[in-house]
Amino acid sequence: MTDWLPPEAATALALSLRVSLVATLVSLPFGILCAYALARWRFPGHGLLNGLVHLPLILPPVVTGYLLLLTFGRQGWVGAALWDWFGLTFAFRWTGAALAAGVMAFPLLVRAIRLAIEAVDPKLEDAAATLGASRPVVFATVTLPLILPGVIAGAVLAFAKAMGEFGATITFVANIPGETQTLPTAIYSFLQVPGGDGAALTLVLISVAVAMLALALSEWLSRRVARRIAGR
Amino acid sequence: MTLEIRISHRFDDFRLEVDLTLPGGLTCLFGKSGSGKTSIVNAVAGLLRPDRAHIVLDGVALHDLPPHRREVGYVFQDARLFPHLTVQENLVYAARIRRQRPEGMERVVDLLGIGGLLDRRPGTLSGGEKQRVAIGRALLSQPRLLLMDEPLAALDEARKAEILPYIEALRDETGLPILYVSHSVPEVARLATTIVLIDSGGVGAVGPATTILSDPATAPLLGLRDAGAVLAARIAAQESDGLTRLETAAGPLWLPRIEGSPGRALRVRIAAQDVILALHRPEGLSALNILPAKVAALHDGQGPGVLVRLDLGGEFLLARVTRRSAQAMDLQPGLAVHAVLKSVAVAQADVGRRTGGDSD
Numbered sequence: 022m023t024d025w026l027p028p029e030a031a032t033a034l035a036l037s038l039r040v041s042l043v044a045t046l047v048s049l050p051f052g053i054l055c056a057y058a059l060a061r062w063r064f065p066g067h068g069l070l071n072g073l074v075h076l077p078l079i080l081p082p083v084v085t086g087y088l089l090l091l092t093f094g095r096q097g098w099v100g101a102a103l104w105d106w107f108g109l110t111f112a113f114r115w116t117g118a119a120l121a122a123g124v125m126a127f128p129l130l131v132r133a134i135r136l137a138i139e140a141v142d143p144k145l146e147d148a149a150a151t152l153g154a155s156r157p158v159v160f161a162t163v164t165l166p167l168i169l170p171g172v173i174a175g176a177v178l179a180f181a182k183a184m185g186e187f188g189a190t191i192t193f194v195a196n197i198p199g200e201t202q203t204l205p206t207a208i209y210s211f212l213q214v215p216g217g218d219g220a221a222l223t224l225v226l227i228s229v230a231v232a233m234l235a236l237a238l239s240e241w242l243s244r245r246v247a248r249r250i251a252g253r
Numbered sequence: 254m255t256l257e258i259r260i261s262h263r264f265d266d267f268r269l270e271v272d273l274t275l276p277g278g279l280t281c282l283f284g285k286s287g288s289g290k291t292s293i294v295n296a297v298a299g300l301l302r303p304d305r306a307h308i309v310l311d312g313v314a315l316h317d318l319p320p321h322r323r324e325v326g327y328v329f330q331d332a333r334l335f336p337h338l339t340v341q342e343n344l345v346y347a348a349r350i351r352r353q354r355p356e357g358m359e360r361v362v363d364l365l366g367i368g369g370l371l372d373r374r375p376g377t378l379s380g381g382e383k384q385r386v387a388i389g390r391a392l393l394s395q396p397r398l399l400l401m402d403e404p405l406a407a408l409d410e411a412r413k414a415e416i417l418p419y420i421e422a423l424r425d426e427t428g429l430p431i432l433y434v435s436h437s438v439p440e441v442a443r444l445a446t447t448i449v450l451i452d453s454g455g456v457g458a459v460g461p462a463t464t465i466l467s468d469p470a471t472a473p474l475l476g477l478r479d480a481g482a483v484l485a486a487r488i489a490a491q492e493s494d495g496l497t498r499l500e501t502a503a504g505p506l507w508l509p510r511i512e513g514s515p516g517r518a519l520r521v522r523i524a525a526q527d528v529i530l531a532l533h534r535p536e537g538l539s540a541l542n543i544l545p546a547k548v549a550a551l552h553d554g555q556g557p558g559v560l561v562r563l564d565l566g567g568e569f570l571l572a573r574v575t576r577r578s579a580q581a582m583d584l585q586p587g588l589a590v591h592a593v594l595k596s597v598a599v600a601q602a603d604v605g606r607r608t609g610g611d612s613d
Binding site: 142144145147148149150151152153154155158162163166167249250251252 | 298299300319320321322323324325326327329331333334335336337346347349350351374375376377390391394400
């Protein structure tokens, strides 16, 4: 790439972007579903689901990473099944890094979308039903357009969180350059070798920039949600 | 059209028990807030699932259908326009989700006078404008029944006066059956063809509006202060001193200027407390309207008042007098009296249109 960025650092940055993008896009539909269920439905296990979604926020990331290893590792009960049926494996692959990043970012994604859904008056959805719209159509034509800025804001936050994921990633898929070495694990590696501070600092600045940008973007989008719901 | 509504539902604090068979036209569900009126229309729309429901519109069992398949339009008290869509997009919403061309758009836009609002966003509309757009949106979903839940309650008097004529036009020109929730007597008197009195979760009385309003037994249920009958009238002439002469079954009636050309059919609500009774035709009186009548029935209230039903040759008026006067005058069914009414006592809002007008 360029001479101010060592090739390992460039690789780590590119991998981080790919991992975060995949993690965000794949978790988005699940995030919307979870947020909708938590915001609109009352069912047995509501509290349990809410707890599960928020768990990665509270658990030490190492614990989340280890739990992922237990379930999605080659010997894990989900990981083994996925390998047998689809030839899909997460262990020590970049897909595993994406899974770890997605799980860690999930609470942020769901929280942002849930807030947006709760700001939509259910009476509007009732009104749509009386006009002939079935549940899925109500969601597609009323709920989703109204929460869209909130969904995007949540996705931006989740992307930024995924870019910074360290503990669960390194526990689950280790720190393999070119395969699972993301921005934060690369910074960690650079700091372990003599003369690596320069590259580490560059990556630190990039991380800060991504985080700030994402935060600003998500703020701006949240304000749009409010304006959209006010209907002006 | 017939609409059968049999509902039984237990809420936390009260029980809703309703058994109604309603004709077409505009049916007002009248009652205090919290009496269960809105729950009834919500059950018809499918937004409330009662414990037991038998709701049949012209042979179609609505209670078996989800809300979106009931073909029932609903105008809510808070217009509930979709904030992310323009007025135009709100109006064609029902057609769009069915992938149909919106039918009758021009007629509805004309009827409601919303042609100038089509490109606006709901957030920029006044309360009255929002409500007219909401009515249009419900109409354009091609409903077989229109529900209106206190559509005017959130509006000030001027906005109400702006929208009432549109609802009258709906009632008279579209032939669409309307179920209308209200707790305002003037509104009910102006709009209803059928009245259902709802009292703490049950039906207090049902009947044609003219009967319910002029029956001294049911009128007090609408509130004594507001008791008053509705008189069918027709504009006879616009007079030069600012008065309008009306023809009624009981004779001429002079009221402050009412817009419209001679022949226009009206319904005029006359509050019972504005009617004075006299045994002989009074002379030298400032009140212009003196109508010969016959006492049809008397109804003692709990207070010092008596409600008197007056027969004016097929039309009925209610008068509220004190029991002392009733005794002094020896009011009895069959007695010939004169009903005296000040012209200015009738508010503009109490004069509405009526089907059968020649000139409108």
